[in-house]
Amino acid sequence: MASSRPYHREFIRRLGTIPVHGLGLSVDVHAPDLASLRRSLQERQVPPAYLEVFRTTSMALASTRKEADDGLLTYHGEGLWVTQPEMADSMAFGQGISEAAAHLQLLQSAWLNHECATKYLAGYHYGTYLPPLYTPLSAKVVADNTRLIQHLLDQQCRLANGSTPLVLLEMPPLTYFVAGTMSIPRFFQIVSEQVPCGLVLDVGHLWTVFRYSGAHRAMSLTRFVEVFLDEFPMDRVVEIHVAGLAIHESHRALTSRSRGGMGDDAPPAWIDAHAAPIPTVLFEMLDQILCHPQLTSLKGLALEVDTKPVELIVDEFAEFYRRYGPLFHRLINTEQVVPDFEACSLPEGPGLTPNTQALEESYDHYARVLAGKTEPVGAEWSQDKAGIQDLDLYRFVYLPYEILHWGGKVEDMFVESCRRLRQRDVSLDEFVAFWFREPRPFSGIYDFFLLKVDRFVEFVREVAPELQEIAEREAEELRRAYRFANEPGVPVYES
Numbered sequence: 001m002a003s004s005r006p007y008h009r010e011f012i013r014r015l016g017t018i019p020v021h022g023l024g025l026s027v028d029v030h031a032p033d034l035a036s037l038r039r040s041l042q043e044r045q046v047p048p049a050y051l052e053v054f055r056t057t058s059m060a061l062a063s064t065r066k067e068a069d070d071g072l073l074t075y076h077g078e079g080l081w082v083t084q085p086e087m088a089d090s091m092a093f094g095q096g097i098s099e100a101a102a103h104l105q106l107l108q109s110a111w112l113n114h115e116c117a118t119k120y121l122a123g124y125h126y127g128t129y130l131p132p133l134y135t136p137l138s139a140k141v142v143a144d145n146t147r148l149i150q151h152l153l154d155q156q157c158r159l160a161n162g163s164t165p166l167v168l169l170e171m172p173p174l175t176y177f178v179a180g181t182m183s184i185p186r187f188f189q190i191v192s193e194q195v196p197c198g199l200v201l202d203v204g205h206l207w208t209v210f211r212y213s214g215a216h217r218a219m220s221l222t223r224f225v226e227v228f229l230d231e232f233p234m235d236r237v238v239e240i241h242v243a244g245l246a247i248h249e250s251h252r253a254l255t256s257r258s259r260g261g262m263g264d265d266a267p268p269a270w271i272d273a274h275a276a277p278i279p280t281v282l283f284e285m286l287d288q289i290l291c292h293p294q295l296t297s298l299k300g301l302a303l304e305v306d307t308k309p310v311e312l313i314v315d316e317f318a319e320f321y322r323r324y325g326p327l328f329h330r331l332i333n334t335e336q337v338v339p340d341f342e343a344c345s346l347p348e349g350p351g352l353t354p355n356t357q358a359l360e361e362s363y364d365h366y367a368r369v370l371a372g373k374t375e376p377v378g379a380e381w382s383q384d385k386a387g388i389q390d391l392d393l394y395r396f397v398y399l400p401y402e403i404l405h406w407g408g409k410v411e412d413m414f415v416e417s418c419r420r421l422r423q424r425d426v427s428l429d430e431f432v433a434f435w436f437r438e439p440r441p442f443s444g445i446y447d448f449f450l451l452k453v454d455r456f457v458e459f460v461r462e463v464a465p466e467l468q469e470i471a472e473r474e475a476e477e478l479r480r481a482y483r484f485a486n487e488p489g490v491p492v493y494e495s
């Protein structure tokens, strides 16, 4: 299989430059507190072999590098919207690549992990990841975009060992729905046939595929994992993630009355939740994954623990260490192939798909479906009735919550403006409608909090112009506090 795939040979060559990373933790440098996490892990004598760090400021990454001494660090990027046909056209993409290259260099990360998902599509912004449309054209676009990202990193980033960080695409979670015309593993197979990239298999994400693709109605979880892995390009899996799952807080009120509109025997309506405990079922799935004969490229196995309490992280990691440590000792002791680094180059340049208009139209429809402006009809939305009910949960419960609560609760951010809007009988639901009223061009690097601040001021200006000054004052205070929290060394009054 591998010999007929030129990109696979290139992948293997690049993989040869990456040391075995072992058992790690994927964290956000702001939560949990890394210093106290490190201390607690030391006390329990379960030090992680590497930390995967989510995108943040260069300053925060530099201090993480310093505190880690010689320890391995890897990078979880964001903002390179690899699923989107217009990715390469935006100014933000150029900035995003330079930033990613600088961050990778700073951390000396062997890979750039990026979700094969987006928070921006067809002119609309979202707070959490949306999966791509699972179609052949979409797979082609992901392949072209990923090749371009790898090509630019090859130009802009060189690690101390002379190699370039390898781009890894992570299979994203499903949040109540999926859209497309093909199976998810087949999609990743098409992508990996056209790019020398690696993949990240997230066990919790895989569970959400079982739950929201409707597979749970047709087969057992064990059978689903078996069928999925046999179609997925397992020999490209470089890292495995395990994180928590939970019923989302926006949905909890509904589930206390019912199971959320799903069939009686449906598994719980869990979604990806990094702060939540890891359910046992994910370790059973992981056991099954680790036994797969095609899992030949694995370098790291990490618990994703951002926003989780330190005590819970330590307990879960100690158990993880006990259960999976021996597997990695075996891998570390296996002889690594020394790569002939200078001899190879990419099989071909980063050429782009010429006609992506059809996909742009499909994504425009996708965004309109999510905003509740149009119905989920067409080949990509041929879900059964139960699937549509789950989609409505996304559209009418999860998404409004995301705009009003996630990454900053609007009522707490703009206390005075919201109080006065209430006096005028203006509901914040109108802000959600305003957010999705029309598409807007994307400029600058993605930051959902700052976007929310800007957009709310615009909203107030429109619905209650007399409150504009108050909203602007509150916005300026929010921006200043945010700047200070992210870059404490920068004076708060500096613009």
Ligand SMILES: [Fe+2]
Residues within 6 Å of the ligand: 170, 202, 241, 243, 304
């Ligand atoms: Fe993940």
